[in-house]
Amino acid sequence: MAFRRVLRASVPQSRLQAVGKEVAERYGESLESIESLEADNWLSVPCVVNERWFVKVIAGQHTLVHGLLTTGRNIGAFSSGTEGFFEHFSTPLEMAEHELESTRRMRELGVEAPEPLEAFEHDGLGVLVLEYLPSFRTLEEVSEAQLETLTPDLFENLSRMHAAGIAHGDLRAENVLVAPKDGEETLYFIDATRVDDDAIEDAKAYDIACALASLAPLVGAADAVAAAADYYSPEELLSARNFLDFVNLRPDHDFDAAQVKGVIEKTAT
Structure with missing residues (x-):
């Protein structure tokens, strides 16, 4: 459990507020609320902005952790008798853009996923904006x-x-x-x-x-x-x-x- 706490990156509230303000302004609104969600997530800080947008905030440490997990998974793949097939990301923005594109591709196939809206970089953070599912x-x-x-x-x-x-x-x-x-x-x-x-x-x-x-x-x-x-x-x-x-x-x-x-x-x- 202590190891997990070390790996799980946090983003200061002031930076989350700035991301929330940027998201709201991109859609013609002012920031009314940003709520960080409790989640066992090592690869982003999930938030809800104005109770309308689900936002993943990705910091540099999240990218580092993803690289560590990718290495471990590829070692596991080798142990299963195949070459490793997991790929890592270079930057927080690259992580956000990949999930945006993957979500779009799934929806094009008729596989349900929250509607992908955009991915962008803000103050060195990768930001992914998706449809918010209020009840799941x-x-x-x-x-x-x-x-x-x-x-x-x-x-x-x-x-x-x-x-x-x-x-x-x-x-x-x-x-x-x-x-x-x-x-x-x-x-x-x-x-x-x-x-x-x-x-x-x-x-x-x-x-x-x-x-x-x-x-x-x-x-x-x-x-x-x-x-x-x-x-x-x-x-x-x-x-x-x-x-x-x-x-x-x-x-x-x-x-x-x-x-x-x-x-x-x-x-x-």
Whole structure:
């Protein structure tokens, strides 16, 4: 926990206020409020400006932490029998611009994500402005009945991204939000990271493994793998199996890797 506190960067309130003022002025308003959100986020300081815009403020230390995490993930990928495919960012602005573009690409495919508005630099900080979802829950907070519907939806959206050559790269329960849209509970994908476009097959297998790791504790390994099998071939599921031990080492996943492996092997054969 102490290590996490060291890694998690903060931005002084005065600089956050200045960013909030800049965001509001860009949309013809004055700054009325800026609220920092409580989040287990090492890569930005998330805020809400004027209760209208979701803003990620990215400092130089966030870029450094991303580089450290990227190195660790690539070592994990090597341990899974493949070359590393995670890529780092050089500057806070580059991080903001990448997420803006990734979010736009997802929405173009029909995958729901908060509307991306703009990315810019302010006083050395990267600033990403997105649509604010005032009412949302994570996958861990929805009912079992809702998960029965949302689990296939997750794999449908993920397979749509993969078919277009896009990988999420950081799929976990906290990065899949559930929010109302047109009277229905809808999945919104956030926080995609950068992966090597030439390694999309490995990145796809890693995404599937992360999705199974997130869902298995919620719906059970059998139901999670069955939902994935509706959209991925046995060969693709077996490729995902190779990443499960690596995914299980991450502090943001807690699941029975051996059980998920066993269900994949039974399903694939």
